[in-house]
Amino acid sequence: MITAEEIREKYVRNHPSPFCPGCGGGMVLNAMSRAVESAGIDKKDVVAVSGIGCAAWIPSPHWRVDTLHTTHGRAVAFASGVKIADRDLEVMVVSGDGDCAGIGGNHLLHGARNNIDLNVIMVNNGLYAMTGGQVAPTTEHDEKTLTTPYGNPASSFEVAEVVKAAGASHVARWTTYHMKELVKEVEKAVDTKGFSFIEVLAQCPTRKGKKEGMTGIEMLEWYKENTSKDQDSEKMYVGTFCDVERPELTEEIYRQIERLGGE
Numbered sequence: 001m002i003t004a005e006e007i008r009e010k011y012v013r014n015h016p017s018p019f020c021p022g023c024g025g026g027m028v029l030n031a032m033s034r035a036v037e038s039a040g041i042d043k044k045d046v047v048a049v050s051g052i053g054c055a056a057w058i059p060s061p062h063w064r065v066d067t068l069h070t071t072h073g074r075a076v077a078f079a080s081g082v083k084i085a086d087r088d089l090e091v092m093v094v095s096g097d098g099d100c101a102g103i104g105g106n107h108l109l110h111g112a113r114n115n116i117d118l119n120v121i122m123v124n125n126g127l128y129a130m131t132g133g134q135v136a137p138t139t140e141h142d143e144k145t146l147t148t149p150y151g152n153p154a155s156s157f158e159v160a161e162v163v164k165a166a167g168a169s170h171v172a173r174w175t176t177y178h179m180k181e182l183v184k185e186v187e188k189a190v191d192t193k194g195f196s197f198i199e200v201l202a203q204c205p206t207r208k209g210k211k212e213g214m215t216g217i218e219m220l221e222w223y224k225e226n227t228s229k230d231q232d233s234e235k236m237y238v239g240t241f242c243d244v245e246r247p248e249l250t251e252e253i254y255r256q257i258e259r260l261g262g263e
């Protein structure tokens, strides 16, 4: 079995980290690296696409694969272009909740509707962390943020349920407390022919933890205590939301080209 040191050598660029101490971003990088390793995928065949925000730094510049660091909210759109141009590539998208479900919400919906073969990992810390901690579509009702100092008057939405309803083949949610499950879920995502979406609740001790008087470790404890693998539990569900076969966009496009006599 590959050691932690070997994973770091093989998959992580020797680059100063922009992450705050205790941030969950490094744990997501670790999970993605382990999943690619155990799925037996050559990292030369992996392209990681990200937008803007703390989560976007996870693959770029850190991950030792080809990366495309794009504009705010547009990672799914750029990744779709990469996949259509070369469908043999394993295309990963790493995006924060604001980037993915707020600014990039429309691309996310249509990526799922098209069921294009991408692996989207949405790192959810419940606010826009990099720009100071503003309210995001994942901020709970009444929660205080930089821009909602008296409490969020709006409600959050269940991004995983929305992506499932839009037509994705594979949807799941885990947290950085559930590292083993997360690695297996990323493996399952790369194995899926279609749109895979994994929401990862990840601790932001700087913007969220400080406001709530919690350290990074305490936030991990919170994930442990407040999530459940039982869908009937009162706690937040973690696990698979759907795993279904549906026509995949690039296969359909290439089939059409063949039918029309193209190459």
Ligand code: SF4
Residues within 6 Å of the ligand: 018, 019, 020, 022, 023, 024, 025, 054, 055, 125, 129, 130, 203, 204, 205, 206, 207, 208
């Ligand atoms: S602000 Fe939060 S999400 Fe961003 S690097 Fe710091 S701890 Fe991580």
